[in-house]
Amino acid sequence: MTEPSRETTPEAEHDEAVVGSAAEDSAPESAAPAADVPDDAEGPDEDGTEDAAAEAADGDGSEDADREAAEAGDAAGGEGGTADGAGTAAEVSEAQAELAAQRELRARIEQRKADKEGPVDAGAKLSGKAADLLAAVRAVESGTKTDTDLFETPAPAPRRAAPEPAPAPLVRPAAEVLSAAPGTVAAVREILARGGAPESLAERVAPLLGEGAAQVLGEDPWQLLSVPGVQPEQADGFARALLGDACGSGDPRRGAALVGWLLERAALKGHTALEIGDVRAGLAKLSVPDPDEAVRQAVSEATVLVFQEEEESAADGFDDADADDAAEQAAPAAEPAPELPVLLGLDRYALAEESLADGLARLVKTVTPEVWDGPELVRAAGAHGLVLHTGGEAARSEPVALAEGARERGLRVAVAVHSENGRGRLDTAATTVATLLSGADGPGRDEDGALALDLLVVLDAPQLDVEDAAMLVESLPDGCRLVLGGDPGVLGSAGAGRVFGDLLAARVCPQIASRTPDPGPLGELVSGIGIGELNQVDAPGKEVVIVPVRDAGEAVHRTVQLVADSIPRALGVPAGQTRVITVGHGGSAGTRALNTALKQRLNPGPGRFGGYDPGDAVAYAPAPGRTVTGTVVSADAEGLHLECEDAKVVVPKERVERTLRHGWALTAHQAAGMRWPAAVVVLPGDAAGGLSRAWVYTAFGRAERHLSVVHGVDQALPRAVAEGVTPDRTTRLRPLLEALLATPED
Numbered sequence: 001m002t003e004p005s006r007e008t009t010p011e012a013e014h015d016e017a018v019v020g021s022a023a024e025d026s027a028p029e030s031a032a033p034a035a036d037v038p039d040d041a042e043g044p045d046e047d048g049t050e051d052a053a054a055e056a057a058d059g060d061g062s063e064d065a066d067r068e069a070a071e072a073g074d075a076a077g078g079e080g081g082t083a084d085g086a087g088t089a090a091e092v093s094e095a096q097a098e099l100a101a102q103r104e105l106r107a108r109i110e111q112r113k114a115d116k117e118g119p120v121d122a123g124a125k126l127s128g129k130a131a132d133l134l135a136a137v138r139a140v141e142s143g144t145k146t147d148t149d150l151f152e153t154p155a156p157a158p159r160r161a162a163p164e165p166a167p168a169p170l171v172r173p174a175a176e177v178l179s180a181a182p183g184t185v186a187a188v189r190e191i192l193a194r195g196g197a198p199e200s201l202a203e204r205v206a207p208l209l210g211e212g213a214a215q216v217l218g219e220d221p222w223q224l225l226s227v228p229g230v231q232p233e234q235a236d237g238f239a240r241a242l243l244g245d246a247c248g249s250g251d252p253r254r255g256a257a258l259v260g261w262l263l264e265r266a267a268l269k270g271h272t273a274l275e276i277g278d279v280r281a282g283l284a285k286l287s288v289p290d291p292d293e294a295v296r297q298a299v300s301e302a303t304v305l306v307f308q309e310e311e312e313s314a315a316d317g318f319d320d321a322d323a324d325d326a327a328e329q330a331a332p333a334a335e336p337a338p339e340l341p342v343l344l345g346l347d348r349y350a351l352a353e354e355s356l357a358d359g360l361a362r363l364v365k366t367v368t369p370e371v372w373d374g375p376e377l378v379r380a381a382g383a384h385g386l387v388l389h390t391g392g393e394a395a396r397s398e399p400v401a402l403a404e405g406a407r408e409r410g411l412r413v414a415v416a417v418h419s420e421n422g423r424g425r426l427d428t429a430a431t432t433v434a435t436l437l438s439g440a441d442g443p444g445r446d447e448d449g450a451l452a453l454d455l456l457v458v459l460d461a462p463q464l465d466v467e468d469a470a471m472l473v474e475s476l477p478d479g480c481r482l483v484l485g486g487d488p489g490v491l492g493s494a495g496a497g498r499v500f501g502d503l504l505a506a507r508v509c510p511q512i513a514s515r516t517p518d519p520g521p522l523g524e525l526v527s528g529i530g531i532g533e534l535n536q537v538d539a540p541g542k543e544v545v546i547v548p549v550r551d552a553g554e555a556v557h558r559t560v561q562l563v564a565d566s567i568p569r570a571l572g573v574p575a576g577q578t579r580v581i582t583v584g585h586g587g588s589a590g591t592r593a594l595n596t597a598l599k600q601r602l603n604p605g606p607g608r609f610g611g612y613d614p615g616d617a618v619a620y621a622p623a624p625g626r627t628v629t630g631t632v633v634s635a636d637a638e639g640l641h642l643e644c645e646d647a648k649v650v651v652p653k654e655r656v657e658r659t660l661r662h663g664w665a666l667t668a669h670q671a672a673g674m675r676w677p678a679a680v681v682v683l684p685g686d687a688a689g690g691l692s693r694a695w696v697y698t699a700f701g702r703a704e705r706h707l708s709v710v711h712g713v714d715q716a717l718p719r720a721v722a723e724g725v726t727p728d729r730t731t732r733l734r735p736l737l738e739a740l741l742a743t744p745e746d
Helices: 052-058 094-114 128-142 182-194 199-209 213-219 221-226 232-246 252-268 276-285 291-300 320-333 347-366 376-383 394-408 420-424 433-438 466-474 499-506 520-530 552-571 591-602 653-659 685-690 693-700 716-723 733-741
Strands: 305-307 343-345 386-390 413-417 455-458 481-486 511-513 544-548 578-582 617-620 628-636 639-644 647-651 660-662 665-667 676-683 703-711
Touching (some): 221 252, 252 291, 252 343, 276 291, 276 343, 347 733, 376 386, 386 394, 499 733, 520 693, 591 665, 639 653, 693 716
Parallel strands (some): 386 481, 455 481, 578 676, 676 703
């Protein structure tokens, strides 16, 4: 691997040969997520919480996602702002429509599970310590004693009565979409005030905890942790104010709530479950005196589920003879097999992974194999119900050609992508996964409520989280073919899960690797990064340019110069068609700092519409894990009007602060699945510790014609590309798939 050359020309500071370095947006997969307690650099928001919506939108719980209220302000306030009370009159939001459309599907999923031979038993495969834990929990629930004590601690005190938990939805509800009765909100507001918590949380707490939310909080103040963004120290202060000396760090209610909180934080980093040891370590860092007892309490109250998955040798390509030989070779050592890890997980992700595995198995087993003439991908799709396709941007043409050929065969076909930006890059009719699920676009549904399809092609599959994937697969009828395509080198989904990666690792269906390379110097550069090589590329048309900087201040200055002057003048790419990719929201060269500087240069104004002016570039998160880029058009009594790709969107004033950011600069997670004519990747010196190959690959791959890298990390970039492996996510989908579908390889 060679360090890219640096050539400097007199024309514009822009023209200096490039290949930069990347710092990960505190990726969702950051190391040791379970045990780490967030230590945010900029602290909580003014209401005492982090900007959880922004966190979820990036899928990054460890990233600096708190947002200062001054950045967005009050959407209704200021000169020329939107009128008071306007948000309530706005038409049903996209997220509300999505939730409504899924209620019937969730009922179908539950009915399908009920029609099976029996319910999913989370403890069916448990052994060793996991089985001991489950036995101890069931003994506590039944009031009997057990001879098995996993933690070697006294039996817990009888647990308090708790309200019946609501069924976990497969689609993440956006907190701002949910509503509660005015009386419930008023009661919650009163108890929040008594505990010294911001009363503004009432409208978020009441829908989450239900009709008896005030009583629930009074009995268990740590239920405040169920609100995204609330930190343990804030919940502890609230509990002390309400309960006084009646509570302490060892309170069983606190321990159980913190177990759930740790798992929710892990989900923001992509995990659907965590090893029990990581949860214990996390509890110890939060000053829980008896982590073992806290875990037991959480399991007994059904706050979390416990799992121990069996490994399938078939998925590793062994046949019976291989297994016998391996056993004979291992026999002389007479070493016991290592005990499988015990996992803890939240029921919503457990249900999603189990439903997804069952749904994929159903598609595989109900399809009627046919002989389709054509390339390898076409033949595989004809013969199988589930096919994976891997490749870069240019390779997207192959599954698109498959879809067009299937339409010519008379099949009902749909192509779905991750973003509106991605849909605009296709030469065929397509929809997004979100609009397909919501019913806003797509083929419609048959009499059974399933999508009226014979073939569904999903591009950008690495961006599918487990809940959306489960809902998508459950929406497909028996016999439908599913082709999932994408680039396995990019950053994973913003939400929990590793669907595409788990499917590739499980090897339970055909995998077709494209041989179509991305063209030009940019394609050569990104392809090399994908295999761990940062190569010097010949870029005669200034397709790749490097801009060295000494510090973050210079990085911001040079970035603004590139977007506003150098790239438009040298390459003819307007500023509006260039996006800046940086390491995170906070810091001296994060999205906030860059967007502030870019607004001053590109669209100066007072921010009279809740911090925004007509012409501002924005990043809109209509639901957690989804980012749509657009431009502010105007504001009126309905809210803030945006032009997003080819769609017009109205954001009610009460949702502006939670769902909107300025969007000239994005994080790599926000930008995944999208591309622009030009991209500027900003890598300040303090980004070096967060670099990974996946981040660099994703960030550099957002450029179609030109890439500038504002480079301040020295040798950290080539080192990250060569050695930087993105930490894995803990999930359960692979063993579930292997148990249902794995067969020995030939």
